[in-house]
Amino acid sequence: MDVRAIVEQLNGLDEDNLDMRLYFTKKKSSGKYQTYSPTISLGLQNDLKDIVTKALEGVQGVEQRPFSPIGSIDGCVETYMANEVDSFEDIIQSMNSDFVNREGIPKKEVGKLTFYCLRIGTPDGDALFFRRVTKFNKLKGGIVGQFFANDFEKLDGTLLGIDSNVDIVIYGGEMLILNHISLERIFSIKDQYYQKAAQTLDLVNRANRITNFEQFREDCLSDGRVTRALTKLLNEEDKMHQVFENFENVIQVIDIFDLKIELSEGNSKLIYEDKTQLLDLTRLMRDSFYVTYINNRDGCDEGV
Incomplete structure (x- = not known):
């Protein structure tokens, strides 16, 4: 995968031509995938674009090797064709407009979400960035809260985090795997x-x-x-x-x-x-x- 070319395209996007969607997905007991796509503000879109761009910049010069089921090599990232992953099409299908849920994520579903995907449109096609969900559980015997103006308000524990890491990038049908175990965790390839x-x-x-x-x-x-x-x-x-x-x-x-x-x-x-x-x-x-x-x-x- 030509990482530098993707970074250049991402850096060339601004508020006028930024086309982005954020998806949160869980795997149901039936084996099918359920995806939610909340709206995101323009400011947050820019923050998310910066996160994935910096993650890619960090691996621009890193050696790429074909994915191996038995483990990765330190100092390398792995590549794999997306169509080699059996669940890939099902996951993409769950993100399509006919199936994706845009009405909000029910609180009871938040804890079941396993990964999110950021889709960014570029002149040469969509770039997909996958990351396992970071969940914040309630403090035992305590309270998680946040200041709003002069008020301290309790947060209900249904919180999800988006950190500065990316697990898998898909572009032009090719995967760049930055975190070996995530291919198994996100795409359920057991x-x-x-x-x-x-x-x-x-x-x-x-x-x-x-x-x-x-x-x-x-x-x-x-x-x-x-x-x-x-x-x-x-x-x-x-x-x-x-x-x-x-x-x-x-x-x-x-x-x-x-x-x-x-x-x-x-x-x-x-x-x-x-x-x-x-x-x-x-x-x-x-x-x-x-x-x-x-x-x-x-x-x-x-x-x-």
Whole structure:
């Protein structure tokens, strides 16, 4: 994503050409999204534009890397295509004029809101800025209040905060992810991880290299760390096939690293026994074990 170009366009907007909408969204128990779009004053619009512009200015020179389900790299931001996120279209649909609620947010709904989105129109298209909601709860045994002229009035606790941070920027169909965990929290992609992990396991099953496979599958899909790794592995399908095709090397790795994995008679399959083997089996499938060139040192990619 060309961050500098977006910053230039934002800086070129003023009161005469500033087109902005603010949306607050929650995910309903049905899995659908409910979005509210309150009116915002021109002064607040300028404040919000300054917030997102400064957030983008802070990452102008930062290295960008493709999003990885298993974690981000310090000092980098991640990119991802918005259409790769299953819930993206549902969220955008909830913001469309036919569905968005413009009549105000009921107090009982404020605590259920999970994120907000600021949409700013630019000459080259809309820029979307997502951030998880900051909520202010009532003080235990105390009162939150504010001065109005000479009066001190109690606030009712249904307060939402908009801070100076941005979690995700979407522009031209591309995501810039400034906060790795927010992609999962805002777009609820745990279900997506589960589905992709299940697809990966179908491929593993076809290879027919793991015994007690149904239990292995069930245990994998109940472990969030493993489902993330299997999601990434789906994009590395060739690597996984090569691992199972070079099964003699798999046996050698088990011996070198003293992995607690037994082999069936004929050394043709890995015997799955319990959850303690999940990470080692996943690392085997991802070809995460290695030997360094210089010191001939055995190692393992701990990304799983």
